[in-house]
Amino acid sequence: MHGPLEGVFVVDFTEYIAGPYGTMMLADMGARVLKVEPVGGDHWRRHQPLVPHESRFFLGVNRGKESIALRHETPEGQQIIRKLVERADVVVVNYRPGVAEQFGVDYEALVKVRPDLIYASISAFGEEGPFAGRPGYDLLVQAMAGIMDFERKVDRGVPQGIGSMAPADLTTGMFMAYAVAAALYRRTVTGEGQKIDTNLFASAIAIQYRPTLSVEREDAVPREEILGVLRAAKEAGARYEDILELRKGFGVQRAAALYYRVYQASDGMVAVACLNNRQRRSLRDALGMDDPAVDGDVFAAQAAVTFDEHEARLEQFESVFRGKTVAGWLETFEAADVPAVPFVLTEELQDNEQVLANELIYRMEHPLLGEIRQPRPPIWMNNADVGRARVAPLLSAEAETVLRDLGYSEERVAELAADGTVVVREE
Numbered sequence: 001m002h003g004p005l006e007g008v009f010v011v012d013f014t015e016y017i018a019g020p021y022g023t024m025m026l027a028d029m030g031a032r033v034l035k036v037e038p039v040g041g042d043h044w045r046r047h048q049p050l051v052p053h054e055s056r057f058f059l060g061v062n063r064g065k066e067s068i069a070l071r072h073e074t075p076e077g078q079q080i081i082r083k084l085v086e087r088a089d090v091v092v093v094n095y096r097p098g099v100a101e102q103f104g105v106d107y108e109a110l111v112k113v114r115p116d117l118i119y120a121s122i123s124a125f126g127e128e129g130p131f132a133g134r135p136g137y138d139l140l141v142q143a144m145a146g147i148m149d150f151e152r153k154v155d156r157g158v159p160q161g162i163g164s165m166a167p168a169d170l171t172t173g174m175f176m177a178y179a180v181a182a183a184l185y186r187r188t189v190t191g192e193g194q195k196i197d198t199n200l201f202a203s204a205i206a207i208q209y210r211p212t213l214s215v216e217r218e219d220a221v222p223r224e225e226i227l228g229v230l231r232a233a234k235e236a237g238a239r240y241e242d243i244l245e246l247r248k249g250f251g252v253q254r255a256a257a258l259y260y261r262v263y264q265a266s267d268g269m270v271a272v273a274c275l276n277n278r279q280r281r282s283l284r285d286a287l288g289m290d291d292p293a294v295d296g297d298v299f300a301a302q303a304a305v306t307f308d309e310h311e312a313r314l315e316q317f318e319s320v321f322r323g324k325t326v327a328g329w330l331e332t333f334e335a336a337d338v339p340a341v342p343f344v345l346t347e348e349l350q351d352n353e354q355v356l357a358n359e360l361i362y363r364m365e366h367p368l369l370g371e372i373r374q375p376r377p378p379i380w381m382n383n384a385d386v387g388r389a390r391v392a393p394l395l396s397a398e399a400e401t402v403l404r405d406l407g408y409s410e411e412r413v414a415e416l417a418a419d420g421t422v423v424v425r426e427e
Contacts, residue, residue, distance in 0.1 A: 003030015
């Protein structure tokens with residue numbers, strides 16, 4: 001079977017995480033993705049390299065691609081880029097506004113070469129507003145988009161971001177790939193290309209469907225009340241812990257939180273996630289607890305409790321959970337139809353039964369590093385091949401093949417390599 005994007009040619013000018021992750025998704029779907037790198041390679045190649053130009057950071061977001069490294073700014077480098085764009089269906093860049101123009105890979109320049117081009121641009125903060133021209137990375141966006149604040153994690157007095165993944169980067173790459181696929185379909189209908197813009201800040205706002213949703217008739221007044229107190233505290237030099245403590249005095253704690261969290265058992269931890277009262281009653285009864293708030297179809301009004309009341313009830317739940325093993329609770333909860341799983345340590349994933357049963361981690365051979373284990377794309381199609389297991393490319397591994405395909409002679413390829421325009425890899 002072929003990939004659903006078989007025959008689509010993507011020229012990829014991206015670095016670091018967001019753009020490469022999105023173009024990797026296109027490669028997983030069968031597109032041919034050629035990564036056009038500077039002669040020193042994507043900066044992510046050089047971050048804690050295992051061997052020269054190969055790092056685990058680069059490997060993780062560049063699976064299934066080809067690579068050519070060249071000097072974008074030289075006349076010959078620009079000519080190679082133009083020849084590639086003539087054949088491209090999609091071009092992806094992730095620069096600050098204005099940088100693409102410096103490299104001659106902006107939309108206005110490239111659409112003259114390929115009028116029906118699909119051009120996707122990723123930036124940190126978008127093309128408008130006071131932060132439009134600024135550099136930005138996932139940590140900065142988490143701080144500015146409210147993600148850190150919503151997480152409520154503190155270390156040494158300051159808020160901490162999500163460290164297990166880069167939520168703004170990764171979701172931006174996903175949104176970009178989604179938009180490219182939609183634009184490809186649209187082009188088959190109309191014949192027209194598309195300019196796509198997305199950015200990390202917009203993605204970080206978009207994925208916070210809960211904290212950024214405001215029903216103004218309910219939320220506007222209490223929000224302004226809280227903001228007044230918190231602004232005064234900030235101006236007075238309050239630490240983040242002080243701000244979190246102030247927040248406890250506003251609003252209520254939801255008893256539902258007791259039914260959607262991780263608990264310590266006698267030999268490990270168990271996560272439970274009950275999102276309706278039927279499931280909550282099942283958990284309550286399995287624990288032998290009393291909680292009238294979950295008796296009806298929805299939470300009763302008294303489910304809204306003060307912080308101290310919530311903490312007291314939570315301690316009761318925790319005490320009961322510590323009285324049985326993880327396996328014992330899972331057996332109990334399965335019989336009671338309570339959604340629950342064991343808490344899994346990161347190191348345990350490689351041999352996890354569910355991972356192995358679904359082949360969720362590829363085993364691939366890297367020419368310099370040996371066996372690589374890497375998560376596969378989480379998509380299956382019955383009539384298409386999704387996610388062929390191919391490791392990330394070596395720096396400029398396909399340069400000679402690409403140039404010969406563009407019509408350059410063997411002698412001219414050698415000249416371009418000799419003058420430093422292109423990196424040609426020696427076997």
